[in-house]
Amino acid sequence: MTDAPVTKLTPTDHTYLHLDTDSSPMHWAMLLELSADGGHLDHGDVRERVRERSELFELFRLGIDRGRWRRPRETVAEKVDVNRHLAAAGYADATELNQQITVLLETPLPRPQPMWHLTLFTPAGAGSQYFLLRVHHAVSDGIAGAAFAALLADGSAAELAEFERFATSPRFRTPEIDPAVLKEAKAAFAEQHAAGKTGRAWPKLTTSGRREYALYSASTRDLRRAAKAHGASVHEFLLAAVGRAISLAPPGCVPAEIIRVTLPVTNDPEFRHTGNAVIVTPLNLAGNEPDLDRQIQRCKAELAVVERRRPELASAAPATEPALPWALRRIIGGAAMKHMSPDIHIGINPGFSRVRSVLGKPITELTALSPLAGYSFSVTSLILGKRTSFGIVIDPAALPSGYADTFIEHFDRVIGEA
Numbered sequence: 577m578t579d580a581p582v583t584k585l586t587p588t589d590h591t592y593l594h595l596d597t598d599s600s601p602m603h604w605a606m607l608l609e610l611s612a613d614g615g616h617l618d619h620g621d622v623r624e625r626v627r628e629r630s631e632l633f634e635l636f637r638l639g640i641d642r643g644r645w646r647r648p649r650e651t652v653a654e655k656v657d658v659n660r661h662l663a664a665a666g667y668a669d670a671t672e673l674n675q676q677i678t679v680l681l682e683t684p685l686p687r688p689q690p691m692w693h694l695t696l697f698t699p700a701g702a703g704s705q706y707f708l709l710r711v712h713h714a715v716s717d718g719i720a721g722a723a724f725a726a727l728l729a730d731g732s733a734a735e736l737a738e739f740e741r742f743a744t745s746p747r748f749r750t751p752e753i754d755p756a757v758l759k760e761a762k763a764a765f766a767e768q769h770a771a772g773k774t775g776r777a778w779p780k781l782t783t784s785g786r787r788e789y790a791l792y793s794a795s796t797r798d799l800r801r802a803a804k805a806h807g808a809s810v811h812e813f814l815l816a817a818v819g820r821a822i823s824l825a826p827p828g829c830v831p832a833e834i835i836r837v838t839l840p841v842t843n844d845p846e847f848r849h850t851g852n853a854v855i856v857t858p859l860n861l862a863g864n865e866p867d868l869d870r871q872i873q874r875c876k877a878e879l880a881v882v883e884r885r886r887p888e889l890a891s892a893a894p895a896t897e898p899a900l901p902w903a904l905r906r907i908i909g910g911a912a913m914k915h916m917s918p919d920i921h922i923g924i925n926p927g928f929s930r931v932r933s934v935l936g937k938p939i940t941e942l943t944a945l946s947p948l949a950g951y952s953f954s955v956t957s958l959i960l961g962k963r964t965s966f967g968i969v970i971d972p973a974a975l976p977s978g979y980a981d982t983f984i985e986h987f988d989r990v991i992g993e994a
Contacts, residue, residue: 583638583652585714586749587893588852592713593643594909595949599785601684602947603691604718607677607791607967608707608728609941610934616698616705617935619664622728625935626694629727630656632736633743635850636727638715641688647902648714651688663695673697674789677708681787681945681969691715692724704940716742717852718925718944718956719842729931736931747851748844749895757886764885768858769916775833777826778863778919781952784973790980791943792966794991799964802994808872810959811924812879815839816871817994818922818955819861821987823871827953827975832863838918838951840925841888857888858916868994891916913950920953921946927960943967953979 585593592602610617630636639651667673676697685691691712698705707728711721723742753761803813815837823831837859844853859878865871881887891912898905923946932939944956945967952974956967966987968980976982 582633582635582744582747582850583650584747585640585648585650586747586851587895587897588748588750588855589714590648590897590905591852591893591909592949593640593648594906595913596644596684596712596714597783598684599783600781600948601682602713602949603685603710604713604721604947605681605711605945606709606721606724607941607943607945608709608934608939609943610705610707611938611940612702612704614937617696617937619696619698621935622696623658623662626662626727627656627658630658630661632726633723633740635715635723635743636692637690639688639690640712640714643687643714645903645906649688653690656690660689661693663693665695665697666700667697668700673706678787678789680708680710681789682785685710685712692727694727705937707934713852713947713949716850717854718840718923718946719844719847719854720850720852723850725931728934730933730935731931738931741848743850745848745850748849748853750843750892752895753889753892758889761886761889764881764887765858765890768860768881768887772834772836772858772860772917775863776836776919777828777830777832778835779827779952779971779974781948781950781971782973784971786971786973787948788970788972788977788980789945790968790984791941792968792984792987793941793943793963794966796959796962796964799991802991806869806872806994808876812872812875813994814924814957815859815861815875815879815922816868817987817990819863819871819875820866820868820990821983822920823862823864823866824990825982825986826863827979832919835861835863836917836919837861838916838921838949839882840921840923841882843888843892855888855892856918856921857882857886858918859922861920861922868990916950918951921949921951921955923954923956925956925958927958932961941965945969953983955983
């Protein structure tokens with residue numbers, strides 16, 4: 577099997593083209609908040625930094641032509657037109673900032689231009705500047721997306737070298753799976769799917785195209801202490817905390833007995849790839865269990881199944897493209913997501929970058945925001961040094977408007993009480 581070059585998409589990458597629509601664009605986003613101390617960054621200085629860095633890796637010049645109902649064609653620009661990929665916007669207050677970011681989360685990236693975009697938000701008076709980075713998921717998953725930090729981050733050539741493995745390593749292909757392992761994975765997936773049919777009540781993703789988001793962060797040390805106090809790993813604790821918060825504040829009058837979760841896991845244990853190595857495993861979370869310790873015990877059992885039987889492999893994309901017309905593959909991809917029928921997404925991700933400033937301005941918060949790929953509610957956490965951030969995205973046409981903030985209110989309570 578030949579490794580795919582950086583500019584040639586694989587079947588795993590194609591997954592996000594099959595799911596991509598105008599009302600549900602498949603780009604993830606990263607929101608960087610800069611320190612409010614001192615003066616604001618000059619847009620011209622930022623433009624020069626991005627122009628210079630955009631020449632570092634061929635990945636930054638990769639675009640996608642077509643890719644929905646017609647087979648995609650990868651395009652590689654001779655150079656990045658920075659004026660098209662870096663925008664500047666002002667904001668008067670938090671409400672206006674929220675509105676502008678929401679519009680960008682709802683707006684597809686233009687094709688066939690390179691599939692990333694940066695927006696610098698500057699307050700009218702005192703306050704923090706923000707960067708919103710958007711990257712199409714077909715180009716990179718969240719782990720390999722660390723490469724795009726090189727567009728902005730301070731650092732010497734040696735320090736910036738940490739990004740290279742996410743920009744120049746081979747584009748990921750699914751390794752060969754032992755038939756016995758695959759058989760067990762399919763059986764586990766089927767059992768998880770059947771168990772998740774009980775008490776379904778979570779609102780489905782709509783085609784409205786609307787999005788709302790909210791941000792939260794906590795001390796990583798406090799999360800570890802809370803997890804340890806309950807005899808859990810941080811992973812188990814965070815899953816259970818989400819389950820308890822939802823149980824305390826369900827989006828509907830009747831809480832869902834079971835909530836189907838897509839939980840991302842990487843198929844690349846060395847974290848050395850370009851493109852997409854993340855696949856999702858099904859996990860059934862209790863939607864009506866307000867007791868944290870019982871939530872933890874359930875999550876332990878669910879994660880033990882994932883660890884032992886690897887149900888995620890049942891939905892892994894093949895290493896080579898199937899000999900089917902592109903339109904049919906898109907239909908099959910959509911049908912597979914409909915069959916999986918996830919309710920929510922919970923991502924718990926390690927952070928890799930040790931560089932924490934842009935043009936001398938410290939980054940005070942870094943939050944990931946995921947696309948809604950078949951589900952109406954997403955929580956994406958990023959464990960980065962002393963802080964762990966949480967980006968919540970919802971479909972407000974499916975869930976009550978403002979539910980992202982409601983969830984954070986109860987999530988904060990759960991974390992505090994733990």
